[in-house]
Amino acid sequence: MTPTKTPPDFFDMVYQVVRLIPKGRVTSYGAIAKYLGAASSSRLVGYAMNGAHSQKPKVPAHRVVNRQGLLTGKHHFASPNLMQQLLEKEGIKIKNDQIVHFEKYFWDPQKELAL
DNA sequence: CGATTGACGTACG
DNA sequence: TCGTACGCCAATC
Numbered sequence: 001m002t003p004t005k006t007p008p009d010f011f012d013m014v015y016q017v018v019r020l021i022p023k024g025r026v027t028s029y030g031a032i033a034k035y036l037g038a039a040s041s042s043r044l045v046g047y048a049m050n051g052a053h054s055q056k057p058k059v060p061a062h063r064v065v066n067r068q069g070l071l072t073g074k075h076h077f078a079s080p081n082l083m084q085q086l087l088e089k090e091g092i093k094i095k096n097d098q099i100v101h102f103e104k105y106f107w108d109p110q111k112e113l114a115l
Numbered sequence: 116c117g118a119t120t121g122a123c124g125t126a127c128g
Numbered sequence: 129t130c131g132t133a134c135g136c137c138a139a140t141c
Binding site: 028029030033039040041042043044045046047048049050052061064065066067071072073074075076 | 121122123124125
């Protein structure tokens with residue numbers, strides 16, 4: 001219905017990219033936004049994650065952190081420590097809610113996907 | 116329908 | 129280096 005409806009393709013794109021994040025890697029909202037061509041709309045990426053858990057294929061939102069490598073969205077998970085647990089489970093070290101060697105685990109879609 | 120908020124990032128002082 | 133302001137777009141009140 002509502003053929004004039006404007007589907008949030010941007011949100012869907014975000015989910016797709018997040019699913020492409022390899023295990024043991026992390027990325028930032030801005031990186032995804034830039035990859036989608038919306039570097040200025042980095043907030044939309046975070047907002048998209050808001051409905052990530054609502055998506056059918058579960059979106060590994062725990063692999064998405066802010067530019068500082070800080071687990072800013074951990075409070076949005078089922079449990080605030082769940083995000084850290086998942087990351088640590090993948091071999092990522094976290095200190096004070098911040099990813100250690102974040103730059104080392106950083107996964108840039110623009111670079112990895114090399115479009 | 117208007118105003119506010121938000122899982123960010125960059126710019127400016 | 130740190131703090132504040134702005135932008136961007138959608139969802140919510």
